[in-house]
Amino acid sequence: MRRLFDLSVATGLALGLGGVILSYLGNPANSGICISCFLENIAGALTLHHEIRMSYIRPEISGFILGSLVMAVSTGRFRVRGGSSPAVRFLLGFFMIAGCAVFIGCPVKMILRLGAGDLTAIPAAIGLASGVYIGVRYLKGGFRPDIPREMPGINGLFLPAFALLLLLFLWLRPAFLAIGQRGPAADHAPILIALGIGLGIGALAQRSGLCITGGIRNLFLARDLTLFNGIAMALVAATGLNLLLGSFHLGLHAQPSSHQAHGWTFLAMLLVGLSSVLIDGCPFRQLIKAGTGDVDAAITTMGMLVGGALVFGWSIRSTSAGPAFGGKIAVITGLIFSIGVAYLLRQKTRRT
Amino acid sequence: MDWIDRTSLAAIGILTVILAGMLVRHHIYASLVPATDPSQKLEAFYERQRQLDENIFKKPLSLEKKGQYTRAVALFKRIIKAHPDRASGYKYLADLYLKTGDLSKSIHYFRMAVEKNPDYVDKKTPLYIGSGLKTLVSEGREKLSREKALKPDDPVVRQALRDIYYLQSRLAGGCE
Numbered sequence: 001m002r003r004l005f006d007l008s009v010a011t012g013l014a015l016g017l018g019g020v021i022l023s024y025l026g027n028p029a030n031s032g033i034c035i036s037c038f039l040e041n042i043a044g045a046l047t048l049h050h051e052i053r054m055s056y057i058r059p060e061i062s063g064f065i066l067g068s069l070v071m072a073v074s075t076g077r078f079r080v081r082g083g084s085s086p087a088v089r090f091l092l093g094f095f096m097i098a099g100c101a102v103f104i105g106c107p108v109k110m111i112l113r114l115g116a117g118d119l120t121a122i123p124a125a126i127g128l129a130s131g132v133y134i135g136v137r138y139l140k141g142g143f144r145p146d147i148p149r150e151m152p153g154i155n156g157l158f159l160p161a162f163a164l165l166l167l168l169f170l171w172l173r174p175a176f177l178a179i180g181q182r183g184p185a186a187d188h189a190p191i192l193i194a195l196g197i198g199l200g201i202g203a204l205a206q207r208s209g210l211c212i213t214g215g216i217r218n219l220f221l222a223r224d225l226t227l228f229n230g231i232a233m234a235l236v237a238a239t240g241l242n243l244l245l246g247s248f249h250l251g252l253h254a255q256p257s258s259h260q261a262h263g264w265t266f267l268a269m270l271l272v273g274l275s276s277v278l279i280d281g282c283p284f285r286q287l288i289k290a291g292t293g294d295v296d297a298a299i300t301t302m303g304m305l306v307g308g309a310l311v312f313g314w315s316i317r318s319t320s321a322g323p324a325f326g327g328k329i330a331v332i333t334g335l336i337f338s339i340g341v342a343y344l345l346r347q348k349t350r351r352t
Numbered sequence: 353m354d355w356i357d358r359t360s361l362a363a364i365g366i367l368t369v370i371l372a373g374m375l376v377r378h379h380i381y382a383s384l385v386p387a388t389d390p391s392q393k394l395e396a397f398y399e400r401q402r403q404l405d406e407n408i409f410k411k412p413l414s415l416e417k418k419g420q421y422t423r424a425v426a427l428f429k430r431i432i433k434a435h436p437d438r439a440s441g442y443k444y445l446a447d448l449y450l451k452t453g454d455l456s457k458s459i460h461y462f463r464m465a466v467e468k469n470p471d472y473v474d475k476k477t478p479l480y481i482g483s484g485l486k487t488l489v490s491e492g493r494e495k496l497s498r499e500k501a502l503k504p505d506d507p508v509v510r511q512a513l514r515d516i517y518y519l520q521s522r523l524a525g526g527c528e
Contacts, residue, residue: 031527053470054527104528172379181390182476184527249524253517256526260517319528320521321467 007208008215012230014204016237018197019112022060024245025189029256030116032189033060033201034109035283036100039308041185042166045178048309053183057170059191061287062163063198068206068291069160070199075207080156082295084148088341089296092275093303094310095334096283099275101307101317102268102327103127104257107212107282110269111231113258115238117250120258120265127266131273132213136220138342139277145345148296156293159301163291167195206292211285213276261322264331268323271334278342398478405440413444421452439469443481450488456512459492463515466522473522482523489519 015033022032031037037054044055072078100106103124105113110128113121135143169177170191180186188194204210208230215227242248249255259265276282279300281289286304289297311317316330323331406413409431415424425448432441446461462472462485471477473485493516499509522528 028527029525034527037527104526179390181394182471182474186476187525187527254520254524256521256524257528258521258524258526260514319467320518 007204008210008227008230009233010230011201011204011208011210012233013237014197014201015108015210015230016111016115016234016239017241018201019108019234020115020238020241020245020247022189022194022197023112023247025193026187027189027194028184028187029247030113030118031105031109031184031257032112033284034105034112035061035287035304036097036106036308037104037109037184039097039283039304040101040311041308043305043309044180044185044312045169047176047178048305049312050178051312052178052180053185054312055178055180056185056188057166057177057179058188059167059170059195060198062167063195063200064202064205064284064287065160065163065291067199067202067204068288069202071203071206072292077206078156078293080151080153080293080295081148082151082155082299084146084296085345086296086299088145088345089279089300090303090306091337092279092341093283093286093300094307095330095337096272096275096279096300097304097307098311098316098327098330098334099268099271100283101311102323102331103265103272104259104318106284107269107272107276108234108284111212111234112238113255115235115248116242116255117239117248118255118258119250119252120255120260120262123262123266124269127269128213128273129216130266131270131275132216132277133220133273134270135213135274135277135342136217138346139217139221142346143278143342144347145278148294151295153293155295156298158295159290159298202288202291205284205288209285211276211281211288213273213282214280214285216273217277257320259318259320259322261318264318264323264328267335268318268327268331271331271338274338274342275334278338395478401440405438408435408438409441409444416444416448416451421448424448437468439465439472442468443472455492455495456508456515459488459512459515459519462488463518466519470522470528473519485519486523489516489523492516493520 019032023029038058038061040054041056041058042061043049044051045057107128110121110124114125173179210227210230212231215231218224218226219228239248281297283304286297286300290301314326315324316326317324318327412424412427412431415427425445428441428445428448432445435441442461442465446458446465449458449461466472471479473482474480475482496509496512496516500513503509
């Protein structure tokens with residue numbers, strides 16, 4: 001237990017410092033690490049959407065998956081399993097990214113935004129915790145997704161192979177790839193450093209099991225602080241380094257990629273929190289799990305990638321002006337879907 | 353290993369070799385063709401846009417030069433109506449309102465220009481006007497905050513402050 005505690009704090013430290021360092025080295029402000037933004041970028045680079053300003057292959061994502069794979073294989077934890085409500089997971093992955101797009105950031109970025117003094121991330125944190133709390137109520141009330149089963153090994157290698165292919169694309173730059181020369185796409189840290197940080201964090205996260213929503217869930221469910229300490233450390237580390245680098249700006253206004261629609265921020269992250277509990281992990285955790293042979297997490301990641309494309313195609317996102325109409329509809333639809341899934345997969349104790 | 357296994361492995365091997373050969377050949381040919389520098393391509397794009405803007409907004413710009421501001425504003429608005437997606441029109445109008453001292457309208461049109469074309473707040477593009485905009489926004493915020501304290505329910509002041517918050521967030525950068 002002690003070792004796990006240390007590892008989750010170490011992972012939190014790496015996540016907090018890594019996020020700020022990546023921003024310092026060129027990634028967009030407060031978006032040193034953001035799974036949803038990065039998946040949107042990758043979707044754009046693969047021309048799944050046509051917003052060239054958001055089109056780039058972020059090597060951090062490949063790093064997370066491959067770091068986790070290497071750690072899982074080297075410690076004998078690579079186990080290929082899946083088959084637990086794949087279609088539901090795919091759609092929840094999609095809605096998770098829709099929620100993130102309305103807030104403009106995933107739970108990791110929420111921590112980084114808080115660590116940079118962005119007070120607009122507070123309603124997001126409250127929303128995320130509320131969503132997790134509702135998810136925990138469903139867990140306690142009998143929510144059980146069907147149990148995953150062992151699967152042939154090739155299934156577990158699908159997402160790591162995709163991660164490798166992305167790196168290959170980034171290196172070879174095939175003609176069909178769209179890489180933006182302006183906007184956030186042009187803001188990126190040196191490739192090898194970004195990949196290295198991704199690999200390191202991926203490996204650590206595989207060992208520690210750090211998950212933003214998982215930490216909050218364990219706190220609500222079992223008063224277990226192990227993972228939560230990692231989250232707290234990520235926040236402390238990001239705040240400390242931002243203060244040191246002069247990138248800490250406390251306030252509600254003039255914050256990068258933020259808006260003032262706090263009610264929608266709350267609801268969007270409530271959706272992310274709830275759906276994360278239902279599929280056992282925040283967007284970051286899904287990548288890590290996919291690297292360990294979890295086919296369900298790989299399918300969720302594909303749902304997230306499709307989400308990353310459609311947030312632009314269907315305009316289900318926010319800008320600094322606030323959420324688009326499509327974004328609001330997606331959040332409400334996502335909440336209906338998540339609650340519907342939680343309701344339908346409840347196994348109530350029958351009274352005799 | 354039966355004959356189906358052997359045939360499958362042979363097929364995979366042959367196809368892999370063919371694939372690798374095709375990729376290498378393509379790569380060699382591609383490296384022989386002089387590659388277009390993406391930044392040059394982008395420069396040419398901005399130049400084309402600049403020329404297009406000059407043509408579209410030629411008349412109101414010349415009116416502005418002559419100091420006929422009211423007529424220039426009316427003409428800018430008419431052209432913007434016909435070309436609602438050309439961000440430069442909003443930017444020209446914002447500049448003009450700034451010249452005439454109408455701060456809230458100027459800020460509003462700067463916001464619209466940035467919404468239509470975020471390149472105005474992107475340091476990597478030749479359209480970047482962020483430095484001037486930062487000064488305008490911070491001065492405007494001070495002035496409008498004072499006005500808001502005096503007239504808390506004035507919708508014009510409230511809208512102008514919302515525009516300022518939008519511009520501040522865009523100027524701060526981020527992933528949007």
